[in-house]
Structure formats: C-alpha cells, structure tokens
Amino acid sequence: MSTTQPVLETAEQPEQLRTGASVRIENLSRYYGPVKAVDDLNLEIPAGTFLTLLGASGCGKSTTLALIAGLDRPNGGRIFLGDDDITDLPPNEREMAMVFQSYALYPHMSVAENIAFGLKLRRRPAAEITQRVNDVAALLDLSHLLDRRPSQLSGGQQQRVGLGRALVKQPRVFLLDEPFSNLDAALRARMRTEIKHLHLRLGTTTVFVTHDQEEAMSLSDRIAVMKDGKVIQFGTQQDIYSRPANLYVATFVGSPQMSLVRGTLVKSGDSATLHTEAFDLALGDANAIGLGSAQSGTAIVLGARAEDVRVSLGEEPSPTTGVSVCKASVILIEPMGSDTFVELRIGSQSVVARISPQADIHLGDSVWLQLTISRSHFFNGDTEERLGP
Ligand code: ADP
Numbered sequence: 001m002s003t004t005q006p007v008l009e010t011a012e013q014p015e016q017l018r019t020g021a022s023v024r025i026e027n028l029s030r031y032y033g034p035v036k037a038v039d040d041l042n043l044e045i046p047a048g049t050f051l052t053l054l055g056a057s058g059c060g061k062s063t064t065l066a067l068i069a070g071l072d073r074p075n076g077g078r079i080f081l082g083d084d085d086i087t088d089l090p091p092n093e094r095e096m097a098m099v100f101q102s103y104a105l106y107p108h109m110s111v112a113e114n115i116a117f118g119l120k121l122r123r124r125p126a127a128e129i130t131q132r133v134n135d136v137a138a139l140l141d142l143s144h145l146l147d148r149r150p151s152q153l154s155g156g157q158q159q160r161v162g163l164g165r166a167l168v169k170q171p172r173v174f175l176l177d178e179p180f181s182n183l184d185a186a187l188r189a190r191m192r193t194e195i196k197h198l199h200l201r202l203g204t205t206t207v208f209v210t211h212d213q214e215e216a217m218s219l220s221d222r223i224a225v226m227k228d229g230k231v232i233q234f235g236t237q238q239d240i241y242s243r244p245a246n247l248y249v250a251t252f253v254g255s256p257q258m259s260l261v262r263g264t265l266v267k268s269g270d271s272a273t274l275h276t277e278a279f280d281l282a283l284g285d286a287n288a289i290g291l292g293s294a295q296s297g298t299a300i301v302l303g304a305r306a307e308d309v310r311v312s313l314g315e316e317p318s319p320t321t322g323v324s325v326c327k328a329s330v331i332l333i334e335p336m337g338s339d340t341f342v343e344l345r346i347g348s349q350s351v352v353a354r355i356s357p358q359a360d361i362h363l364g365d366s367v368w369l370q371l372t373i374s375r376s377h378f379f380n381g382d383t384e385e386r387l388g389p
C-alpha cells in the first residue's frame, strides 16, 4: 500500500490537501563552540520515505532534527522542502510536526484538548477540529480516552497522544526524536509496529531518530548512520547490514555484534591467507573477495556475522570451496530461545556463531569453526574502511 492521500481530511472545509514532501539537506553545519554537533551534513530524503538517523548518543541526531524543524539555526548550509528553500522560515511555516522523547502533554487539558490544541491556534472551525480529533483518535486507538487527563494515562497512551498532536496537523514531514525511549521493551516493540502501520497508511515523509539499531532496522526505508556530526553511511537496512562501509557501521549494526578477526594479508599469486600469530585462515582467490589490489602485508580485519559461521564436532570437515576451517574452543554458550549463540576462541581472538538450540555443544568443547568466505566482510586494518564488494 503506497497511498499518499491524507486520510484525515474533513468533509466540510478541508485545509489544502498535503502529501509528504521530499527534504534535501545541503552542507548543513551547527557548531557549539569547538563542538561540531552537525558537520557539513548532506542528506536526501525522498517524498514519502521513512528515514532513520541512527547513531550513538552525542553524534548530532537531535541537532539535525531541530535544524530541519527550524527550532535551531545552522551556522551554514541549506534545507529544502520539495523545491523550496526553507532555511530561513520559522518553524510554524515549515509544515512539519515534531514528536519528542518526553511527550510534554498539557497536564490540565483532556486528551481531546491536547490533540486539538494546534488546530485551535490555527483557528480552524470547531466542527472541523472535532472531526479531525476524532479521526486521529480512532487511528491511534484513543477514542475511549478523549476525556481523560494525561495523568490518567499509561506511558504508551501518553506517547500516542503525543503522536496524535502531531498527526492532527497533517504535516508534510514528521520528525520523531527517540519517541519510544521512555517506554518499556514490550511497549516499545508495539509502538514500533503501530508507527510502521501509520506510515504505510499515511505515506508522510518521516525522519525518525534513534540510537537503537534494531529499531532503525525494523522501521526504516532508508537509514543514515551518523558519527561525529556526519553521515557515514546511507542506504537501505539491507545495504547497511550486508555491506557496512567501515568497521564502525559493521559493529554498530547487528546483534550479536559482528565478530572481527584481525591479521595480516599474505598473498601467494592470487591466493590469499589471513595470517595471525596463532593460526592462518585460507581466504581463497583474492580477486573473488575484493582483495585483488590489496598488498601482501596489509593489516586486514575479517568480519563475520554469527549466521555466517558454522560449527561442527568430530572429524575435520572435508574441504569445501569458499569455506575456511579452523580449530576453535567453546568459551561461552548463550541460549536465546529460537537460536543459541556460542563464542569460540581461536588463538587470542573470538568469533560468535549462531547454532541450533538442539545442538549438542558444551562449554570447553573443541570444535571446527567454518567460515563462508564469500559472506565475510573485509576491512583495511588501518583505515577501517571496507575492502572489496
Ligand atoms: P544526539 O541527539 O545524537 O545524542 P545531539 O545532537 O544532542 O546528539 O548533540 C550533538 C553534540 O552537540 C553533542 O556533543 C552535544 O553535547 C552537543 N550539543 C548539543 N546541544 C548543545 C547545546 N545546546 N550546547 C552545547 N553543546 C550542545
């Protein structure tokens, strides 16, 4: 479903129909003294996209969002809504609505009054306000709570009222700053699903901020991973997960964390080996894994997701093309229900594998670790940038 029609239009006197708009950010900067909170940031958000700014605390997500909303002013750069340069427009002329982590509802107003507040400020006719509040309440499952005060609501319900206040304005862009981080895990998962349904129904361009990679992966059409005020990778969740651009993204995204094996590249003709003091891993044809132009002697890091590591007991597995085998010992077992993760020690390094919960593997077991080389990731050990495809 890809409707871009706002479903909240009213029968009587609809405000001008608004659909989601694209947002373009060019060379945006915001400095606080020596701190570059946002540092020459560029971003294109196509109309109707659900985009997530993902990054660790302090990387500049909230500042970026506040600049888009017009709540803060940049030191440099431009912001466009569709084709319009809105850099110098005040917040109320930007056709955007923002939802914060702390929902800050008006405590002395009912739910209905809280949702209606923005429309009253805009002096919309009373009948239209009632209609739009009722529509939004129905959409967010708040209809039975309209007469309550915020203090009489659960955290999840309060956050839904916060969303309602934004939705009722029929904005062209939604800005959501860690809206679920005050909620417990179960509620957070439910709100995540609700937001996704809402986006599918309304098609409003959404910029969502979170430090939670799982939240970002499950919600987004596009993810911009931020670090030090810059976007360090932009792509679909599949791009970010399967082709991380550098070691930072590789280890920030995915749970359990991607395992890293550090060593030196040794080449003999086209044949590559990852050499460490304790063991050697045969990597096969260097060209096939994008190490064709890397020099022998280069420090490299092999990255492996738990689902790409296999474990077997008993006889050494017969050689298979594209699979590298080495001896390892089990140092940790973590049952998670549907999967079990085992940490394996090879030399002084460790690798996590996903195994079946039924597997007969015990702490201290000596096992064979099998790595599918074509599914492994390679990074330059010094620059930490991705090597190869
Ligand atoms: P995030 O939302 O990703 O956690 P922020 O955008 O809030 O990050 O902050 C980015 C950087 O800018 C941080 O180093 C933060 O300390 C700094 N910063 C943010 N707001 C201010 C401010 N009002 N004054 C000084 N420094 C600030």
Ligand code: MG
Binding pocket: 061, 062, 063
């Ligand atoms: Mg923040």
